[in-house]
Amino acid sequence: MGLYILSIVGLPFMALAFFAVLESAFSSAGIWEVISKAGLDLCRISIGIVGAMFLDVQVRPATGTIAAFVLLLELLFAAGAMLVDRRATDLGILQQSTRAYGILAFGIISMVIPAVLIVLNGSH
């Protein structure tokens, strides 16, 4: 359980911190742009996790259906993050911080979904 919690909490946060620090070091972008990009990166990473997750996670009744559902859910979260990123003013978001936190929340929640599936079903 400790390793699972580390994989849920620790690794995304460390990856986020790592890429955010690198982005801040090597580009002149502001802090909110760095966080927004980190959130989008989390969405992409979660899609990659789902792509390889079902080798280990065995959902007995209908693995293919659930895998497709989870993958589409991840894609929807990524699309939502991109929507907030691109059309923030149309959505009534005026502060850069609100937009960055929204994108980051989309990224983290999309990372949580495969983590929850792993915790529920275990792995071989």
Added chain:
Amino acid sequence: MATNFLIALACGLGSAALIIFVVRVLVTIFAPKSLKERIQETKAPFQHSGPGRVEISNPSVASFSQEVSGKNTGIRQVYFDSVTLTGTGGIEVAALLNTSGQSSQARQFGFISRISRDEIQKRQPQKEAISLEAVLSPPGQSRAQYGTETVHKSNSGVANEAFCGSAG
């Protein structure tokens, strides 16, 4: 099963909240002014390069230009003093204006106005030369000095032989 699900969900959402909270605390400590930054408009305003001389010789293109500029296209101000569209048909200009979105339309308007100024500059000396001929020579005359040249009579002694020809 349900207990495991709730535990996993709580861990996941808690981790999300924890990460956002940590980021917010860090930002509040190290960059408190950035919390009040507002989202900037990324659309670049259209910049007109200056008024140019406009001649629209093709009526279909003229009506198309009026139609486009009359719409609410997002272009702040488009000045058409003149457009010269020699060698460019109305369909080509319409396709040029209709290829992309509004901002690119604005750029294409600027492109057309730049073309027109260059075209006018090229045509300007030619226009002056034509106008000199037209002013000094009446239609049907090829020599601009007509009326100032002295016409000498021939030695045959026949009056107006130079104009009427020789009787012999």
